[in-house]
Amino acid sequence: IKSTAVxxxxxxxxxxxxxxxxxxxxxxxxxLNKLIRQSLVESSHRVEVLQKDPSSPLYSVKTFEELRLxxxxxxxxxxxxxxxxxxxxxxxxxxxxxxxxxxxxxxSQSGTGKTAAFVLAMLSRVNxxxxxxxxxxxxxxxxxxxxxxxxxxxxxKFCVDVQVMYAIxxxxxxxxxxxxxxxxxxxxxxxxxxxxxxxxxxxxxxRVFVLDEADVMIDTQxxxxxxxxxxxxxxxxxxxxxxxxxxxxxxxxxAERIIPDPNVIKLRxxxxxxxxxxxxxxxxxxxxxxxxALCNIYGxxxxxxxxxxxxTRRNAKWLTVEMMQDxxxxxxxxxxxxxxxxxxIIQRFRDGKEKVLITTNVCARGIDVKQVTIVxxxxxxxxxxxxxxxxxxxxxxxRTGRFxxxxxxxxxxxxxxxxxxxxxxxxxNSSIKQLDPEDMDEIE
Ligand code: ADP
Numbered sequence: 131i132k133s134t135a136v137x138x139x140x141x142x143x144x145x146x147x148x149x150x151x152x153x154x155x156x157x158x159x160x161x162l163n164k165l166i167r168q169s170l171v172e173s174s175h176r177v178e179v180l181q182k183d184p185s186s187p188l189y190s191v192k193t194f195e196e197l198r199l200x201x202x203x204x205x206x207x208x209x210x211x212x213x214x215x216x217x218x219x220x221x222x223x224x225x226x227x228x229x230x231x232x233x234x235x236x237x238s239q240s241g242t243g244k245t246a247a248f249v250l251a252m253l254s255r256v257n258x259x260x261x262x263x264x265x266x267x268x269x270x271x272x273x274x275x276x277x278x279x280x281x282x283x284x285x286x287k288f289c290v291d292v293q294v295m296y297a298i299x300x301x302x303x304x305x306x307x308x309x310x311x312x313x314x315x316x317x318x319x320x321x322x323x324x325x326x327x328x329x330x331x332x333x334x335x336x337r338v339f340v341l342d343e344a345d346v347m348i349d350t351q352x353x354x355x356x357x358x359x360x361x362x363x364x365x366x367x368x369x370x371x372x373x374x375x376x377x378x379x380x381x382x383x384x385a386e387r388i389i390p391d392p393n394v395i396k397l398r399x400x401x402x403x404x405x406x407x408x409x410x411x412x413x414x415x416x417x418x419x420x421x422x423a424l425c426n427i428y429g430x431x432x433x434x435x436x437x438x439x440x441x442t443r444r445n446a447k448w449l450t451v452e453m454m455q456d457x458x459x460x461x462x463x464x465x466x467x468x469x470x471x472x473x474x475i476i477q478r479f480r481d482g483k484e485k486v487l488i489t490t491n492v493c494a495r496g497i498d499v500k501q502v503t504i505v506x507x508x509x510x511x512x513x514x515x516x517x518x519x520x521x522x523x524x525x526x527x528x529r530t531g532r533f534x535x536x537x538x539x540x541x542x543x544x545x546x547x548x549x550x551x552x553x554x555x556x557x558x559n560s561s562i563k564q565l566d567p568e569d570m571d572e573i574e
Pocket of ligand 1: 211214216239245246
């Protein structure tokens with residue numbers, strides 16, 4: 131095992147070791163979500179709306195025509211294959227396109243149509259004949275900014291004179307040059323630089339300000355303050371919009387600081403349940419033994435598609451090598467890969483080109499592969515205190531009650547980990563049956 135320990139100035143250690151868990155990186159997850167997204171995410175919940183002025187009528191739309199958009203913009207929307215507004219778009223679009231403009235804070239999980247909504251708002255408010263920045267969108271990373279820019283380009287395909295520019299590190303503008311593009315998408319640091327130091331953007335002329343991925347944004351040091359400095363320099367009539375996939379208190383506090391007099395729209399996430407899942411565990415001596423049990427299960431049931439979770443990268447790699455050596459075809463989704471590589475592995479799996487995916491916690495967060503029928507916890511998810519990580523367990527094997535098919539989950543348990551499993555069973559008040567790996571007939 132390779133492990134290098136470098137003492138810090140304060141004497142603490144950075145352990146650089148393959149054995150480390152993959153680190154939860156919100157921005158990477160968000161990008162991955164975008165790269166593998168194919169369609170809208172559904173929700174059975176109702177959209178909650180909180181109007182800044184509760185007495186004003188509440189409009190919702192069922193079609194894009196009702197929004198009276200510019201012809202070329204409507205064409206762009208249909209060219210993207212959108213037939214009708216998504217659930218949050220039904221409520222958000224009339225507010226976003228109202229006269230006078232209204233501010234909005236909107237929260238709904240990734241994939242529900244937020245980006246498409248604010249891109250539409252920006253494109254509909256832009257004046258193509260005026261050659262200066264009019265819409266400003268802040269994103270947490272370079273890659274996420276590019277993703278949003280792509281949507282602007284696709285939706286604005288027929289808005290021929292509207293152009294996008296990226297205010298991101300590395301995008302150099304020659305001294306003395308002017309920015310004539312109407313829509314600017316960038317990260318807070320560079321945008322701040324372009325506005326105040328380089329005077330490339332005149333914030334007084336911005337009509338629409340979008341803060342996307344607020345939850346990811348506040349997770350990055352300095353971005354909240356930089357965003358607020360930018361917002362403070364905007365004219366009072368500028369429309370301000372904030373989007374977030376999640377809504378912890380910290381996000382909410384930030385949203386309220388940065389968006390004056392907002393309407394608020396929320397769409398609750400579909401809850402995960404273990405109700406449709408038959409859960410089993412196999413008692414094992416050690417890792418080799420777990421591996422053997424896994425192989426028995428592998429042969430014993432006609433597998434559709436399976437995901438196997440390991441706690442660490444190192445374990446995932448070890449398991450992959452073992453299985454390959456034994457002639458099983460598996461693919462490894464690991465944190466060492468670039469986001470693009472990960473997206474391509476997930477895509478292959480989704481397309482059914484791979485049957486078995488081995489991965490760690492973090493990699494598979496938020497990835498819902500609907501056709502997966504079998505989940506194996508090669509290691510139980512535990513937190514740093516070595517207690518069961520209930521949330522991750524639920525994420526790995528839970529399904530949404532409404533859309534979920536029946537599933538099977540297997541837990542490979544070393545004897546000393548049995549108490550953890552019992553805690554999980556109690557926590558979810560659901561039964562996890564012991565299985566003799568030699569006798570697969572026990573599976574109902
Ligand atoms: P979010 O920003 O909430 O993650 P997106 O705007 O990226 O959601 O939308 C998720 C996916 O659904 C994208 O592939 C997008 O092209 C698609 N989409 C968005 N709005 C609609 C719609 N009204 N009809 C069909 N597909 C849509």
